[in-house]
Amino acid sequence: HADGRYTTTAVMLAKGTFSITGMIDDLALSNTAIIIGAIASFCATSSLAFGDGLSVMTAGVYSTFTISAKDSEGLPYHVVFDDVVVVDKANSLSPTGDSNCQPVAVTGLGDVVVSCRTTMSGQYARSVTLKGEVVSGKEFALAVLPALPSVPHSVQSFAAFQSATAGVSNTFTVVVKDEYGNARTTGDVSVSTLIERINAEEGSAVEVVLEEETVFDQAGMTGFVSEFTLTRSGKYHLHFALFGIDGLTSDPIQLFVEPGSFCAGQSRAYGDGLSISTSMQSSVFFLYLQLMRTRTLF
Structure with a gap:
């Protein structure tokens, strides 16, 4: 400057505390300035x-x-x-x-x-x-x-509204969800439909003629549909289990299976009243009525 002063401009490339020392002919000036490097944006x-x-x-x-x-x-x-x-x-x-x-x-x-x-x-x-x-x-x-599948939070439904007919196909639907209500996707979970007959005679097994599991995807919800046919009338419990999930099963739906259609071709009539009888004397014969799929009606 005209008055003999010198001015320099410094651009700080890092934040922190810096000392600046003026030099004249490699000789340091006695006074040293301390500046704080401004923090960049x-x-x-x-x-x-x-x-x-x-x-x-x-x-x-x-x-x-x-x-x-x-x-x-x-x-x-x-x-x-x-x-x-x-x-x-x-x-x-x-x-x-x-x-x-x-x-x-x-x-x-x-x-x-x-x-x-x-x-x-x-x-x-x-x-x-x-x-x-x-x-x-x-x-x-x-x-x-989604988190792990949760049996208590999954949704089960039976299309026939808790009643069915022997010999007639039925469907049982399960939408698998986690504990937060998120629907699970297919390919990472397996559903097993469980059918138990109530008060069945010892050694009397539940007869399921057809059981086929299919998958549906509707409105962003993925579920499993089991199609089955029961051939014996009576009361049943219908529920499901998720493969590998602590052996838990759902609360059962009570299902009542009514007798199916009468089948004349498999029913029988027999007795003396159908072959020979005596005038003025009573004679009897018996009817043995059966349903479709060879189940006794009464």
Whole structure:
């Protein structure tokens, strides 16, 4: 300057405390200035978020992901927990569940660990914002899988409304769900239909002529349909079990099976009254009536 002063401009590339010493002809000046390097601004596009909590989770199970925040110079940026916001958007028919994401720890590198838990299965777009900016500049595709199948929370139904007819095919439907009400998908669970006859004679087995399990998928709900035919009238308990789930069975549906259609071709009439009799004397014969599938009517 005209008065003999010199001015220089410094750009700090890192945050921290710095000392500046003026030099004239390699001789240090006696007075040394101390300055504090200003913290660069947060840079969302330079920051990263990674971990299972951004890709695949299981309903009801805690999962974590990590935020590695950077400033505009690519250096670690100090994160305040209140600045972290996680937002989930549903991509399918599943409604948006409670993401319940909270920062829980800071690593030695200054990264922030976030813990999340949701109880609603489905496909989501999860965004992580810090200081109002989206980390990594994108949303993450998150799949929340149903929890383990739960017998008490699954839904069973019988199309015939607790009554059936011997010899007539019936269907029994089970929609398998987890404890949070999420429907399980096919291929990872097996349903076994159980039919028990009430007050049956010892050694008298339940006769199921046809039992076939099929799968249906309707309105986003996956279920199993068992088709069966009972040939003996009486009272039954109808329920189901899930393969490999602690041997639990559902509460039974009481089913009453009525006699089927009369079958003349398999019934018999016999006795003296059908062959020879004496005038003015009573004679008898017997009727042995049977249903279809050779079951006695009375």
